[in-house]
Amino acid sequence: MDDVELPLVYTWARARGAGVRRRQVAADGRRLTRGLYVSRAADDGLVTRCSAWTHVLPPDAAFGLSTAGALLGTDSIPLPEVEVVLRPRPVLPRRRGLTVHVRDLHAEDVIEVHGLRVTSGAQTFLDLAARLPPAELVATGDALLRGGQLTAAQLERRLARAGGVRGVVRARECAALLSGQAMSRPESLLRYWLVTSDLPVPEVQVPVLDRRGREVAHADLGYARYRVAVEYEGRHHAEPGQFDRDVDRYSLMAAGGWLVLRFARRHLGAPAVVVERTRRALLSRGWRPVG
Structure with missing residues (x-):
């Protein structure tokens, strides 16, 4: 007897009712739970697994x-x-x-x-x-x-x-703290730590202008008044093309008088470090705490 063609997700009862033999289910299916299978021909992504769960x-x-x-x-x-x-x-x-x-x-x-x-x-x-x-x-x-x-x-x-x-x-x-302008989870975490500190509330996606008022770059977070930028750099920043673009961008920001603070994954577990370095940068640019 030839094997019966199986769908990408199926139940044991439906497969057996269609004449599928035990050995074919054992060879073809990944068991999600009792009586529920995903074919090995299907991807193992969350959407596929959830689609399978809808059968039960x-x-x-x-x-x-x-x-x-x-x-x-x-x-x-x-x-x-x-x-x-x-x-x-x-x-x-x-x-x-x-x-x-x-x-x-x-x-x-x-x-x-x-x-x-x-x-x-x-x-x-x-x-x-x-x-x-x-x-x-x-x-x-x-x-x-x-x-x-x-x-x-x-x-x-x-x-x-x-x-x-x-x-x-x-x-x-x-x-009350949400912003759809934050481009990644790390940026959101940095912003949360700064917003809930005693520092000024940072702006999001801050434009950096040259002497003629043209936008030459932007900062993930920043304080335009004090020209302090806060940047998160993930792994993609190490890619050659992105690295070259970053060098150009940071040069333009420095030429415009911006002080750029750069944070990486190791800082995501150190909110106090992020806040303190930002505090020192702001103080160096003339900010003073109220009271």
């Missing part, structure tokens, strides 16, 4: 929390278990590899992404507020804004009806 979940299930964050394009790393959100019901699905959260979702709290039901940017932000530290929550909110998965109005509406749910206080505090 209730129709109203929505992928949420860290799983939603990843599907919505934030830099957050999802937990190993797929997280879904369901409305209250007498019996909740229980499977290895799945974490179920109960929420009283409204229609606007669920959107479609990659053909999947996913909690909206606002709902995801609120759910993660109970889990993430403030700096990471701001970075997540920035990413949602940057990716078009969240607006200030949407977040305001969701938080207005959040009542006393867990995490809502942190969500409201961090909502």
Whole structure:
């Protein structure tokens, strides 16, 4: 008997009902959970795995929390278990590899992404507020804004009806600090540390002008009044083309009288260092703390 053609995702019951033999399932499928398989011919990405989970979940299930964050394009790393959100019901699905959260979702709290039901940017932000530290929550909110998965109005509406749910206080505090102009998680972290310090609030994506008023560069963060720029440099800055562009950009900024502070990955665990070096730079340019 020839093997039966299998889809990319399938259940054990459906495969056996189509006449697929045990040895073919064992050879072809990667087992996600009891009775649920993804073909070895499919990629092992999150979208594929979530698509597979829809075969055993209730129709109203929505992928949420860290799983939603990843599907919505934030830099957050999802937990190993797929997280879904369901409305209250007498019996909740229980499977290895799945974490179920109960929420009283409204229609606007669920959107479609990659053909999947996913909690909206606002709902995801609120759910993660109970889990993430403030700096990471701001970075997540920035990413949602940057990716078009969240607006200030949407977040305001969701938080207005959040009542006393867990995490809502942190969500409201961090909502006021979000900026869709931050281009990466590290930039968001640097900005959070500076905004929550006693230093002036930095500007985002600050234009650097030459003597004729032409924009010759821009800074990730900065203080135009004091001509102090704060830059994060990831690994891509070491690439030859990018390195050459950076040299040119920093030369132009220096020629315009800018003092550039450059931070790297090693500084992401040292907020005090970032704040103190920025403080010293501002003091050198004439800033003085109030009081």
